[in-house]
Every structure is written in structure tokens, then in C-alpha cells.
Amino acid sequence: MPQKALLLTHALTAPDAKFVVADIAVPEPGPGHVLIAVHAAALNPVDWIVAETGRYVSSWPTGLGMDAAGVVERLGEGVVKFGVGDRVMFAGTVAGPTIVTTFQQFVVMSVDFVAKVPSNISLDQAATMPCTVATAAFGLYQAKQQPLGGLGLTPVWEEGGRGKYAGEPIVIIAGATGVGQHTIQFAKLSGFSPIITTASPHNAAYLKSLGATHVLDRALPLSALPARVRAITAKPVLYGYDAVSVPETQNALFDAVAPGGQILLVKRTVAVDEAKVVERGTYVARVFGDVQAPGMQEIGRTLYAHFTQLVEAGEIKPTRLEVLPDGLAGIPDGLQRLKKGISALKFVAHPQETS
Template structure:
């Protein structure tokens, strides 16, 4: 059987680059894999970066996509914890470009697939995997280079839920997909206060996710430290930079107390003179549970993800469904590049004309 896929022929910044809806053979699940009929695929900024610059691309043409939800259609040898017909969600991986999600069917390693509980839709489920894993790996993966976390105890492990009660945390970019899930994990872990930056229009929404204070992102970053001190007199030992501009990174570094830890989603650009002091740990997260060094945390995360979502601990992001299935993704990526707030675009590959 064949399926429809969205193919990018080359970098969009070059004349050879364009999106094309094409047809190719459906994949077959090998041992330990499942075949998923993709009903919803979410767009992420990493898709824009790869399309524009060729970031992480080893060869063209390429199918993009890092978020998916759908229905299990076939089980590979040895897979026993899923059944045909199960609704599931998962993320694509740089480790194997064949499993990117802008296609109608995809094979995925079963240990990094989670069942979708009945309290959310497949469209909603597709908004969760990538940004959720970024937040979880950043907070709970071990300290390691070049990519790792800050080594906190995961809330799905014994003694992890609420372990950091009374500890303040500052999360820059709370309305981003990663920021929203960082707030939710911080709440489960017990952090308080949970201070984040965002536009005032998103304040109530972010507080519904667990933020206790929302600092207007339009205020000068130079004022962030003093504003945080007005909220809490405790030293801030933990910072999460869900946005990665140089001035934002510097501001977050200044907020975190000596001996503290901060986590960044982009390459650190913090002032070298500050880093030379060596009194704060700076980690950088890379959101791929398939990476060998991150699989241990990834397995624990996916083993408990269904229950976390079912309990409302982890919530989907607000979404907008794009028209025309895979054919609507290119325009969605253009809109995403222009900037959206507290929103994910979702395509339905099965609705491709």
C-alpha cells in the first residue's frame, strides 16, 4: 500500500527547496515498533529551522515533523503493551529521519509511544510530545554534555512528586510550548513560587497551568532580578530558559543564585566573564528521548505519560487545525515563523486532498 507524504526537496533559502505532497510506500513495523496511522501532526519551530537552514539535515529530500497522534494499525514482533486500534501519541526523532511525522503512516519505537487517554482528542494529543519531552528532559535528565538536564528527581519516581516544595523557579517564555510544559512539570514537582515571563494576555492561561506569578515580557529584562526579589526572598536555585535570546539568557543567569542551576533550550550565549566564575551550572536540553544518553529518562516519561495526561497534570496546548491536511503545512510553517503565542498548529494528514 502507498501513502501521502509531505516532502521538502531542499533548503527553502535555496532555489532547489520546495514542499511537495508525494506518494511513497507505507512502512512496515520491525521488531519493537508499531505502525501508526497519523490523524494529527503538530508543527514546531524546529520544523521551520530545518526547512530554512538545513539544521540537522543529513540528506535531501526530507520529510519533517516531530509531533503525532493517531491509531495503531500494526504491531511489530515483540510488542505486547499495545493493540491494533489503540489511540497513541509520540514524537519523531533526529536519530531516524524515516519516522518524521508529516506523513499519513509512520513506524515508531513502541517504548516511546504512549496511549492517548479519553479526556483529550487526537488533535490535542499531537500538541504534547515534543515540547513535553523538552521540559521533562531539561528538568529531570542527568547533567551531561553537550546535551542534558539539571538532574532533578522526576515526579513519576518514588518521592519525586512535590519534592521541591517551597523552592522558587523562574521560567522564561512561559507561553511557548516548552514553557507551558515546564510550568506544568514545575507544579507537579512542587516548586513555589513558579515565576514566568509572558505577555499579559496569557497571564490567566499560564496561571491555570500552574504559574503563580507572570511577569510582563515587555518589561526590560534588566529589571527581572529586582522583580523576582519582590516576589520571593528565597534564593532562586533553578531557572529554565524556554526562549534563547542572548539578553534573556544573561537575565536568567543573573536571577539564579550562586550555586544554582539553569537550563537553556538554545546554545548558551551568556557573557563569558559571567561563565568564567563557574559558580552556576548551565545545561542545554535537546528534546529527543531516542538519543542513547537520554533513553533512560525517556522510557520513564513515556511509561507514565498516559496517567499524567489523564490526571490533568500534563495538558495539551491550545491549537488551531490547518486545512487540507499535509498540503496545509507549508502555509502553517510560514505563520509559525511570523510568531504565535500559546498556540500550536495541527494538520490532519488523512485529510490531504
């Protein structure tokens, strides 16, 4: 029996590029792998970036999609960690040993990078988390290494990690992004205080409910950020996480963090002047939230070993979501809406409801 998948024929810059819902084979799970029926697949900015630029694509047509939740359908040899019928969540990969995309009805995954969905959340909610939770956690807890690395903090899942940074301020630019929301939640678990973020004012109460202590209006001039931060805390800020990393926010965060501090970016391009970085002794790194990419697998496995528990305890929460109509066929419109801009919201499609 074939399955339905959303495929893109060429990068969207090509005149004849189009999305098609096509029949493709259902893959067989090998040893240590499971076949998962995808019931919910969430949309991320990287999906439209890949669709427009062809980045990470080695051949066309290509699948897309980095976030999913579903039900285990079949077990590969030796799998004891999961049973048929288990509700699970997982991320796609653009750089793993085998590329995995989630805008399709069935996916094979290594059990190392799959987590059970606890009973306190739905599959739709679960699908909103894998990509941004990994990006938040890797950014904070991966070892310090450049250019791809983390802030080197003690993870909350390690002994002594909980509350370790009590009394230490952190600035998280763009708290209402999915990445920002999960970074705020991990920062709270790590004990940071104050947790200062930027967002549209209508998201302030929501972000405070996740753990932010101060929400600065993102419309304020970014040149005022260092002074606004100093008015909140007299302590030098040593840690910053920029969850949008456009040139203006990178530079404002760099100026808000004290000399010798550390900042983490989510984009490929570092916009802060290199000479200034050296002069101030600031550590600047870029995160890569792909749990199966080379160099990320070890921390990816550790995160997945603790993911279910963090969600079950209500310590890491799903993002607010809207379900798209028409199964896989509804995704291209969703990507357009995502590109135009959404506010603290994730779009989720139901691949099994594709006609």
C-alpha cells in the same frame, strides 16, 4: 498501497526548493515496532529551522515533523503492549537510530517511545504534547551533565519526586511557549513555589491556570528581571529554565539566579559570558528533547512509561490548538505563520485528509 507525505526538495534557501506532497511506501513494522496511521501532526519551530537550514538532514528530499497522534494499524512481531485500533501519541526524531518524521500518513515507531492517548483528550490535543513535554521533562529531570543535560531534579514519576521542591522558587522564561507551558506544569508537580514566568499579559490567566504563581510582562526591560524576582521572593533562586534562550533572556535569567544556581537553555548557543559563569559557579546546560537520541533514550523510555497517566490525571495538559486546512498541503502555510509568531498556540494538521 503508497501513502502521502509532505517532502521538502532542498533547504528553503535554495532557489528551486519547494514543498511537494508525494507518494512514498508505507513502511512495515519490524519486531517491537508498530505501524501508526497519523491522524494529527503538530508543527514546531524546529520544523521551519530544519526547512531553512537543512540542519539534521542527511539527504534530500526530506520529510519533516516532530509531533503526532494517531491509531495503531499493524503490530510488529512480539508486540503485546498495544493493540490494533489503540489511540497513541509519539514524537518524531532527528537523531534516533532511524529518523522518524510525522508529516505523512503512516509511521513506524518503536513501542518504547509510544504512549496511549487517554480518553479525556482528542488526538488533535495529544499531538500538541510529545515534543514539548519531553523537552520540559528532560530539562528538569535529566541528570546534570554538560553541555547536553538537565537540572538533575528528582522526576515526579519517581518516589519522593512529587512536591519535593516545596517552597523552592523557580524562574521559567517564556511560559507561553509550548515548552514553557509544560515546564510550568512539571514544576508545579515538583512542588516549586513561587513559579515565576514571563509572557504577554494576555496569557497571564492561562499560565496561572497551569501553575504559574507570578506572570511578569515579557515587554518589561529584562534588566529589571532580577529585581522583579527579588520583590517576589526573598529566597535565593537556584533554578531557572529559559524556554526561548535568546541572548537577552539567557543573560537576564543568569542574573536572576543566585550564585551556585542552575539554568537550562533550549538553544544550541550559550550567550552568557563564560568567565561570569565560572566566577558565579552557575551550572548551565542545554536540553535536547529528542527521546530517541543517543543519551536520551533511557529517560525517554521512563517518560513514555508515565506519559499516559500524567495526561489522564489532568496533571499534564495539551496546548491550545488550531487545526490547519487541506491536510499535509496546509502545513507550509502553517510553518510560515509559526515563523511569524504565534501566542500560546499549536498548529495541527490532519495528514489523512490530504487530497
